[in-house]
Amino acid sequence: MTVAEVPLADTLARPLRDLRISVTDRCQFRCTYCMPREIFGRGFAFLPREQLLTFEELTRLARVFAGLGVRKLRLTSGEPLLRRDPDKLVAMLAAVDGVQDIALTTNGALLAGKAAALAAAGLRRVTVSLDSLDDEVFMALNDAGFPVARVLEAIAAAAAAGLAPVKVNMVVRRGVNEQSILPLAAHFRHTGHVLRFIEYMDVGTTNGWRLDEVVPAAEIISLVGGQWPVEPLAPACPGEVAARYRYRDGGGEIGVIASVTQPFCRGCTRARLSADGTLYTCLFAGAGHDLRGLLRAGASDQALREHVAAIWTRRADRYSERRTRQVSRTKVSRKAEMSYLGG
């Protein structure tokens, strides 16, 4: 059997379609909402090289997942372009039977020099993170002194390499960069690139998340739509994380990822593989399943496939939905609660 002939579904009838592969736990940025310097500073113990999955191991696992129904791969991390020769990995993954789409999420710092090789190797799409057009705000957020202009150059290089339209992710945090929403929207209108606003999420205990720092997607859409009227678009594919809108004047498309206020657990077909080979069935799952140990102990493809299938068929995760219900019962403040509910 090369690709999945057996439909695999979890306890909520969700198939396994996407695999997000983290290729390193390192990043040059210290975004305050993601890898804050207080925690990921000099003393932080990143994974030693031998604990990272090799390209051969990643490709073997991709083949196992493709055999269970995965069609889309996304390389992420840390910062995926910090891994040496990412184009070689893309070429290896592109040759896996059943894989139809390979995408990459990056901070853009190393993208300009690598975009052409990545595209030639088989990368189909790229998402670049950019939280403001204002250097002061952006540098305070990335906490690495990285300027906006370099990210814009990376986006242009990706487009020139054939990776257009580029998706641009902006995490919106109240009181930090909400003033950057309209300038970013203005900048990317009529460019063909798709700006996506992401609600600031609680990513564990590391970023000091507070509900009143979440700008709800509904508020973002009404802000942008108040300036340039928008209308909703149908999802481009089942299980899509972003709700899509288009400008009525033909200025292009935007999206909102409302993981906090409108969780999309029901349509979630994504599994996540961490850089050390741990499989997580949800972004918010506290515990994962070690695949590297099995790989390195000599497990056969069949044994790996059965192991992953057993994990997926037991999957019942609905962390975001549960959390949304739990948080909406907690009165953080009247204003926050109302805005959270979209009022």
Ligand code: SAM
């Ligand atoms: N280093 C790459 C980058 O910057 O895109 C890839 C990894 S990064 C973790 C992937 C995406 O997650 C980025 O678009 C980032 O902005 C987003 N992200 C990280 N922490 C987040 C949070 N607390 N809430 C919402 N989105 C977050």
